Amino acid sequence: MTPPTDSAPTPDASGPTPSTEPAITARDLVKTFTGRSGTVEAVRGVNLTVSQGEVFGFLGPNGAGKSTTVRMLTTLTGITGGSATVAGVDVATDPDGVRHKIGVALQEAGLDMRQTGRELVVLQARLFGLSRADARTRAEELLELVELTDAADRLIKGYSGGMKRRLDLASALVHRPDVLFLDEPTTGLDPASRLVVWDEVRRINAKGTTVFLTTQYLEEADQLCERLAIIDDGTIVTEGTPASLKADLRARRGLDADPTLDDVFLDVTGRQRERRAGEVSEVAS
Amino acid sequence: MKTVLILGERAVREARRTPDALLPTLLIPIFFLIVNTGQAAKIFPTGSTPFLEGQSYAAFQLPATLLLAASFGTAALYLVEEIENGYFDKLRATPISRGSLAMGRLSAEALKSSLMTIVILLIALPFGIRIASGPIGVVLLIVLTAGWAVGYSGFLQFVALKTRNAAATNSAGLIFFPLLFLTPNFVPRNLLARPMEIAATLNPVTYMMEALRSLILVDLDWAVIGKGFAVVAGFVLITVFVNIRTMATYD
Ligand SMILES: Nc1ncnc2c1ncn2[C@@H]1O[C@H](COP(=O)(O)OP(=O)(O)OP(=O)(O)O)[C@@H](O)[C@H]1O
Ligand SMILES: [Mg+2]
Numbered sequence: 039m040t041p042p043t044d045s046a047p048t049p050d051a052s053g054p055t056p057s058t059e060p061a062i063t064a065r066d067l068v069k070t071f072t073g074r075s076g077t078v079e080a081v082r083g084v085n086l087t088v089s090q091g092e093v094f095g096f097l098g099p100n101g102a103g104k105s106t107t108v109r110m111l112t113t114l115t116g117i118t119g120g121s122a123t124v125a126g127v128d129v130a131t132d133p134d135g136v137r138h139k140i141g142v143a144l145q146e147a148g149l150d151m152r153q154t155g156r157e158l159v160v161l162q163a164r165l166f167g168l169s170r171a172d173a174r175t176r177a178e179e180l181l182e183l184v185e186l187t188d189a190a191d192r193l194i195k196g197y198s199g200g201m202k203r204r205l206d207l208a209s210a211l212v213h214r215p216d217v218l219f220l221d222e223p224t225t226g227l228d229p230a231s232r233l234v235v236w237d238e239v240r241r242i243n244a245k246g247t248t249v250f251l252t253t254q255y256l257e258e259a260d261q262l263c264e265r266l267a268i269i270d271d272g273t274i275v276t277e278g279t280p281a282s283l284k285a286d287l288r289a290r291r292g293l294d295a296d297p298t299l300d301d302v303f304l305d306v307t308g309r310q311r312e313r314r315a316g317e318v319s320e321v322a323s
Numbered sequence: 324m325k326t327v328l329i330l331g332e333r334a335v336r337e338a339r340r341t342p343d344a345l346l347p348t349l350l351i352p353i354f355f356l357i358v359n360t361g362q363a364a365k366i367f368p369t370g371s372t373p374f375l376e377g378q379s380y381a382a383f384q385l386p387a388t389l390l391l392a393a394s395f396g397t398a399a400l401y402l403v404e405e406i407e408n409g410y411f412d413k414l415r416a417t418p419i420s421r422g423s424l425a426m427g428r429l430s431a432e433a434l435k436s437s438l439m440t441i442v443i444l445l446i447a448l449p450f451g452i453r454i455a456s457g458p459i460g461v462v463l464l465i466v467l468t469a470g471w472a473v474g475y476s477g478f479l480q481f482v483a484l485k486t487r488n489a490a491a492t493n494s495a496g497l498i499f500f501p502l503l504f505l506t507p508n509f510v511p512r513n514l515l516a517r518p519m520e521i522a523a524t525l526n527p528v529t530y531m532m533e534a535l536r537s538l539i540l541v542d543l544d545w546a547v548i549g550k551g552f553a554v555v556a557g558f559v560l561i562t563v564f565v566n567i568r569t570m571a572t573y574d
Binding site: 137138146150162166206 | 330333336337341405408410411413414415416417418419
C-alpha cells in the first residue's frame, strides 16, 4: 500500500500518455494536373504541421490550391510529389486508414438529392460501421446540433444552400473523427447559419478534434483559428498565429496600430502577385 | 459485403422515389412484345410453326422483352449525377471498400430486374404464355435476366466512371441496339439469312436469348442453358472487374 502524499498531483503514469504526434503533416506536397489543355501545377511544394487539437486555418485567393491540398490530405486525389500523414497515417500508402480517422465536408457540399437529411446521415453512419440503431440515434443527435431536426424528413432536394452545408457538416461527424476537414464551410451562409457552424466547430474542437479549415473570410480565421497558413499560387507564403502575423506586418511597416488580417492577406498575396507579374514580363521580353 | 447491401438499399430507395423513371422501363418492353407479336403472329401460327413448340409467337418474343427490360438500369446515370454534384467524393472519403462502392447500385439493379421479370411473367401468363421448364426454369429465367442487368448496367457504370459525363454515358447505351438486334430475335438462328446468322453466332447475347427461349418453349435443356449462363457469368465478371479497378484508381 502506498502512503498518500500531500504533494501536487503528478501525471498518472498508468493512463494513456497524450501523443505529441502531429495531426497533419505535409512534406513538399505537390499536385500537378495533366489534361488536354496542358499541365496545371496546383500545389507546388506545401509544407505543413498541424498539432493535435488545433483549429488550423488555410487561407488563400481563388485558385491558390486550397481545395487541391484538402483533396490530397483526404485521399480523394493522388499525390504527385512529396508525402503527407493525417492522424499519424500515411495518406499515400494507407488511404483506408486515413479515411477511418477523418471527417470531410467539401467545398461543393455534394449531397444526394433523392434522400432525406436523416437518411443521408444514417447512411453515412452505417458506412462507418455503426449499427442501424446506433446510426439512428447518432443522426438524431447531429441533426439537432445543426438545427435541422424539423427538416430531417424532407428530401434534400428542397433544402436551401445553408441547410445543405449544415447537413454536410453533420454527416462529416458521424464517427467522431480525429481530424475534421472543412473546405469553405461558411461560404454562402447567412450570418445566423454561419454562427451555427462556428459554434459547432468550437464545440467539436473542444472535444479534442483537430480542425483543418479553409476559408475566404478573414474574420472567420481570426475568430476560429489558433494558427493559419496563407497559400498563394500553390505555395505557402506565410504561417503563424493571427496575432503574430499582424504583429509581424505592424513591425515591418512601422504601423502605429495592429493591422487586420485582411491587411496581412493583401500584403502577402499581393506581393506574390507582383513578383509573378514580374516573372511573366521577363519571360515575355 | 454489408456495405454493398447498405448502398444497395439506398439505390432501391432512390429508384422507388423516381417511379417516372421506372415505369417506362416496364411499359416499353411490353409495348414491343405486343407490337412485334401483332406484326408476325399470323406468319407463324402456333399449329404449323415447329419452332414455337406449341406456344404462341408471343412466347417466342418474350426473351427479347425480358432482356430489353433489363437494359434500362439507372445505375450509370445516377452515378454521373453524383460525380457532378460531389456526393460521390463524400462516399469515396468513407472507409468502405472500393468494391462496395462499385457494387452498391449494381446489386440494386439485380433486385430491380428480378422484380421486373416477375411482373412481366405475371402479365404474360394470362395471354397463354407458359414456362415449359417449370418452377426451376422460372428461377433460372430470373437469375439469367438479372445477370444481364448487372452486366449491362455495369458496362454503362464503367463508362460513367471513365468519362464522368452524362452525354457520353447515354451514347454508350446505344450499343444496346446491335447487341439486342443482331440476334435471332424474330426467328431461330437456322432460319436467318447467312450474314445475319454469322453476326448472331458471333454475338454473345444470342446465347442468352436462346437459353431464355429454351426455358420458355422447351424444357431444361442444359446444353443451351449452360451457354447462356456462361455468357452472362463472363459478362458480369468482366464488368465487375473493370468497375472495381476503375473505382480503386479513381482520382
Ligand atoms: N481536376 C482538376 N484539373 C485541372 N486543374 C485543376 C483541377 N482541380 C483544380 N485545378 C486547378 O488547380 C488550381 C488550384 O485549384 P483549387 O481548387 O485547389 O483552388 P482553391 O484555392 O480551392 O480556390 P477557390 O478559393 O476558388 O476554391 C486552379 O488553377 C485550378 O484551376
Ligand atoms: Mg477551393
